[in-house]
Amino acid sequence: MTSLTEPLLKVTSLSCRYGKVTALRGVDMEVNSGELVTIVGANGAGKTTLLRTLSGVLPRYQGTVFFAGEDITTMAAHRRTELGICHVPEGRLMFAELSVADNIMLGAYAHRNDDKWLKKGSDEVYELFPILKDKADDPAGTLSGGQQQMVAIGRALMGRPKLLLLDEPSMGLAPLLVADIFRVVRKLNRDGITCLMVEQNAKAALKIAQRGYVMETGSITMGATASELLANEEVRKAYLGH
Ligand SMILES: Nc1ncnc2c1ncn2[C@@H]1O[C@H](COP(=O)(O)OP(=O)(O)OP(=O)(O)O)[C@@H](O)[C@H]1O
Ligand SMILES: [Mg+2]
Structure with a gap:
C-alpha cells in the first residue's frame, strides 16, 4: 500500500556488477515526492550505473527498488518509463x-x-x-x-516524468549554458517534477537541490540536506573546490 509519507523512490542494499567489477555496493537512498536530490561523486564512483539501474537498462545484482510503493526491482525498462521514470542519459x-x-x-x-x-x-x-x-x-x-x-x-x-533522472546535464557546456540548464531543472522541479540529478558541477547542483548524497567507489558515504553538504568541510575540499 502506498502511504502519503512513503518516499517516491526507495532503494535498499542495491548492488550492481559489470562481470567481476562491482560498480554499486549496497546503496541505500531515497527520493521523496516533489524533491530535487543530487548525487555528487568522483569519476567512476558509480553515479551513472546507479541511474541506469534505476531506469532498468542495467540489471541489479542484489537489493530492491521501490517506486510509489511498488516493487520494481526486476521490472523491464520500458515498463518503468510507463510508470513515469524518465532518464536523461549521460552524453545525451x-x-x-x-x-x-x-x-x-x-x-x-x-x-x-x-x-x-x-x-x-x-x-x-x-x-x-x-x-x-x-x-x-x-x-x-x-x-x-x-x-x-x-x-x-x-x-x-x-x-x-513523475521521476526525472538526469545524468550530468551540464557536462561539456559553457558556463552561461550551465546556468541555463540548472535554471530549467529548478523550474521543472518547482512545477512539480521530482528529480534525481547526478552532477560533477556539485556546487551549482547542490544550490538548486533540497538534499544530496555523496557517492564513493560504489557506495553512498553521506546523505544530508543540500545546505549541510555545501557547508561540510570534507565535501567542500573533495567536491566543491575549496
Ligand atoms: N560497461 C561497463 N563495463 C565494465 N565496467 C564498467 C562499465 N561501465 C562502467 N564501469 C565501471 O563501473 C564503475 C562505475 O562507473 P560509472 O560510469 O557508473 O561511474 P560515474 O560515477 O558515472 O563516473 P563519471 O563521473 O566518469 O561519469 C567504474 O569503475 C567503471 O569503470
Ligand atoms: Mg557517469
Whole structure:
C-alpha cells in the first residue's frame, strides 16, 4: 500500500556488477515526492550505473527498488518509463540523423496513442526551449552541445516524468549554458517534477537541490540536506573546490 509519507523512490542494499567489477555496493537512498536530490561523486564512483539501474537498462545484482510503493526491482525498462521514470542519459544519446522534433517525440513512446498529450507535451517542450522550435526540422547532430542537452531533456519530458533522472546535464557546456540548464531543472522541479540529478558541477547542483548524497567507489558515504553538504568541510575540499 502506498502511504502519503512513503518516499517516491526507495532503494535498499542495491548492488550492481559489470562481470567481476562491482560498480554499486549496497546503496541505500531515497527520493521523496516533489524533491530535487543530487548525487555528487568522483569519476567512476558509480553515479551513472546507479541511474541506469534505476531506469532498468542495467540489471541489479542484489537489493530492491521501490517506486510509489511498488516493487520494481526486476521490472523491464520500458515498463518503468510507463510508470513515469524518465532518464536523461549521460552524453545525451541523440539519433544524430533524425530531426530534433523526431528525437523529442521518441520520448513519447509510452504515450504514442495519446494525441492530446503529444500536442500538449511538445508545446511545453518548445515553450521551455524556444530555440528548438526554430531547429525542429534540423538533424539533431547539427546542434550545439547545449542544444542537444535541451533535446535530451525535452525527450524525457515527453515521457510525462513523475521521476526525472538526469545524468550530468551540464557536462561539456559553457558556463552561461550551465546556468541555463540548472535554471530549467529548478523550474521543472518547482512545477512539480521530482528529480534525481547526478552532477560533477556539485556546487551549482547542490544550490538548486533540497538534499544530496555523496557517492564513493560504489557506495553512498553521506546523505544530508543540500545546505549541510555545501557547508561540510570534507565535501567542500573533495567536491566543491575549496
Ligand atoms: N560497461 C561497463 N563495463 C565494465 N565496467 C564498467 C562499465 N561501465 C562502467 N564501469 C565501471 O563501473 C564503475 C562505475 O562507473 P560509472 O560510469 O557508473 O561511474 P560515474 O560515477 O558515472 O563516473 P563519471 O563521473 O566518469 O561519469 C567504474 O569503475 C567503471 O569503470
Ligand atoms: Mg557517469
